[in-house]
Amino acid sequence: MLVIAPHPDDETLCCAGYLQRAVRAGATVGVVWITAGDSFEIDAMLTERTLRPRSAGLEKLGLRRIAEGHAAADLLGVPRANQFLLGFPDRDIAELLQHPQAPALRSRYTGASAVPYSEALRPGDAYTGAALRASLQAVIDRFAPTIVLAPSLLDRHPDHSSSGALALELLRAGRPAAHLYFWIVHAGLDWPAPGGLHRNRALWPPRRAAALPWQQLPLDPAQEAGKLAALRAHRTQMEVMSRFLDAFVRTNEIYAPAP
Numbered sequence: 001m002l003v004i005a006p007h008p009d010d011e012t013l014c015c016a017g018y019l020q021r022a023v024r025a026g027a028t029v030g031v032v033w034i035t036a037g038d039s040f041e042i043d044a045m046l047t048e049r050t051l052r053p054r055s056a057g058l059e060k061l062g063l064r065r066i067a068e069g070h071a072a073a074d075l076l077g078v079p080r081a082n083q084f085l086l087g088f089p090d091r092d093i094a095e096l097l098q099h100p101q102a103p104a105l106r107s108r109y110t111g112a113s114a115v116p117y118s119e120a121l122r123p124g125d126a127y128t129g130a131a132l133r134a135s136l137q138a139v140i141d142r143f144a145p146t147i148v149l150a151p152s153l154l155d156r157h158p159d160h161s162s163s164g165a166l167a168l169e170l171l172r173a174g175r176p177a178a179h180l181y182f183w184i185v186h187a188g189l190d191w192p193a194p195g196g197l198h199r200n201r202a203l204w205p206p207r208r209a210a211a212l213p214w215q216q217l218p219l220d221p222a223q224e225a226g227k228l229a230a231l232r233a234h235r236t237q238m239e240v241m242s243r244f245l246d247a248f249v250r251t252n253e254i255y256a257p258a259p
């Protein structure tokens with residue numbers, strides 16, 4: 001089972017429960033992060049203690065978020081060998097995929113125009129749509145998943161919806177027998193409601209995606225605790241939006257099978 005996560009923390013928000021269940025059932029699990037989450041200005045301001053983080057500060061934030069992603073994935077039982085970082089530019093995934101033949105894009109956050117992280121799958125790859133597609137294709141080919149969990153096309157974050165569309169396209173073309181399930185994280189400021197930690201409540205589908213054929217995946221108390229622990233590993237994110245993140249720790253997760 002492969003989780004396609006646009007940013008470090010998505011793997012936990014969407015899928016920490018399913019990952020733990022799959023590990024317990026003996027499945028081989030993996031996570032691929034499309035970006036290092038290296039654009040989040042407010043976040044960089046806090047961690048760098050400056051009002052205007054310089055590009056180097058955002059790249060350093062990226063390194064911290066990658067480390068947090070690994071720590072969370074470790075807690076969820078994902079072997080390090082199955083934790084992949086592509087390292088494409090945060091907030092520019094839709095732009096890259098819409099113009100696959102355009103020259104390399106320069107991240108307005110880090111200033112990089114190629115993958116700057118040495119541990120990425122293909123460090124030095126130019127920031128082009130073609131390179132991004134090839135990189136995700138390489139992970140799918142290497143990992144050969146039978147189940148893929150990817151962001152819904154209805155997720156409001158453009159990095160999310162465009163990553164989901166790319167996953168759908170690559171799987172349809174290359175692995176039509178794989179089961180693709182969509183998850184959603186950004187569905188409007190009022191979701192999940194109420195904000196904060198409510199471990200005894202169920203997670204209901206958001207209004208904007210109510211028409212999707214959602215399926216419930218129940219979490220037992222140990223899986224909920226595991227999800228919370230993994231979330232706590234995302235310290236930079238917890239510092240700035242803990243109420244939003246905590247609201248995903250519920251008695252269930254929701255997934256909608258791809259049409």
Ligand SMILES: [Zn+2]
Nearest residue numbers: 006007010157
């Ligand atoms: Zn995200």
